[in-house]
Amino acid sequence: MTTASAGxxxxxVALVTGGAHGIGAATVRRLHAEGATVVVADLDVDAAQRAVDALPDGRTGTAASAVACDITDTASVERAVSTTLDRHDRLDVLVGVAGGTGVHPGLLDGMDDTTWAAGVDLNLAGPARCVRAAAPHLPRGGAIVLVGSVNGLQAFGDEDYSAAKAGLVSLAQNLAVRLGGxxxxxxxxxxxxxRTRSWxxxxxxxxxxxxxxxxxxGEPDDVAAAIAFLASDDAAWITGVTLPVDxxxxAGPVARFESLGGGGER
Structure with missing residues (x-):
């Protein structure tokens, strides 16, 4: 695990959606290790509680807690935010990890409207719901970090997922302007x-x-380290950007580079 910057x-107080597994759980561990009180929000609240119980040094109770959250349900998202505020009287950081894709046909291979809409709802509208609920409560110096994908920046298939992740880039740019003041x-x-469950x-x-x-x-800790940086004061003059952690x-897949006659040390 990458060394944390203590303190x-x-x-x-940080609210992490999708915090029970994978990148979300690694982010919970990272923020907790650096001193945050963390609320682990997940559709699977039992798994969220297990993530809390697994935190080191016995830092549980007020230092970390679990809450149920379905980011496709506005009321559920609002409850997760209000529960965080009720427990801790503040919210400083929102990390939106929840999302994902499944095995299904591509857009031109028979994907139906329901599958398309569900993918976009989970991966774009869901994070937007979380931002809408949390942003009014964030103080000056507060931070939001959303988990997108290289799929939103370059063609890698999974059209519904990729289009939604591309939407997060624009969402962050627009909201950076709105929230910057x-x-x-x-x-x-x-x-x-x-390396996450989705594989x-x-x-x-x-x-x-x-x-x-x-x-x-990549490993989940690789992404968690980048999330922690962007959420911290070390990134105090960075907003509206998309940081590849890839x-x-x-820059160029190795096979493509080598097909063009590239070489170098491997």
Whole structure:
């Protein structure tokens, strides 16, 4: 695990949606290690509680807690935010991790309207609901970090998911302007292939490692470190940006580079 910068979030409260597994759980651990009081919000509240119980050093209770949250349901999102405020009297950081994609036909291969709408709702409207509910409560110096994808920046398939993740880029740019006068920042991280549960129903993600200039796929802690940076005062003059956390794949997949006659050390 990447070394945390102890104390960057002391006295601050962070709400992490999708915090029970994968990138969300790694982010919970990272923010907690750096001093934040963390509310772990997830559709699976039992898994969220297990994520809380697994935090080191016995820092549970007021230092971390779980709440049920379905980001496709406005009332559920609003309850998660109000519960956070009721428990801790403040909210400083929102991290929107919840989202995902499944195995389904592409847009030109028979994807129906219901599947399209569900993908866009989960991956674009859902994070927007969370921002809408949380942003009015964030103080000056507050931060929002949304988890996008390299799919939103370059063609990698999964059209509904990719279009939604591209929408997060524009959403963050627009809201950075709207929120900037209040001293609230909003940014996006765009991971490449990361070892998470979503790959269990698809394929072995390590087979894609050879595409990455750094020679491996990502781990949840890789993304959590970037999220913590953007949420912290170390990024106090950064807003409206999308930060790829992608092992270099957007710079150029290795196979493509080598097909053009590239070489160099590997």
């Amino acid at each position: 960057r979030f002391e006295g601050r 209040r001293g609230v920042r909003i940014n996006v991280v765009a991971p490449g292939t990361v 269990d129903q698809r394929t072995d993600p390590d087979r894609l490692a050879s595409l990455y200039p750094l020679g491996r796929i 092992g270099g794949v957007l």
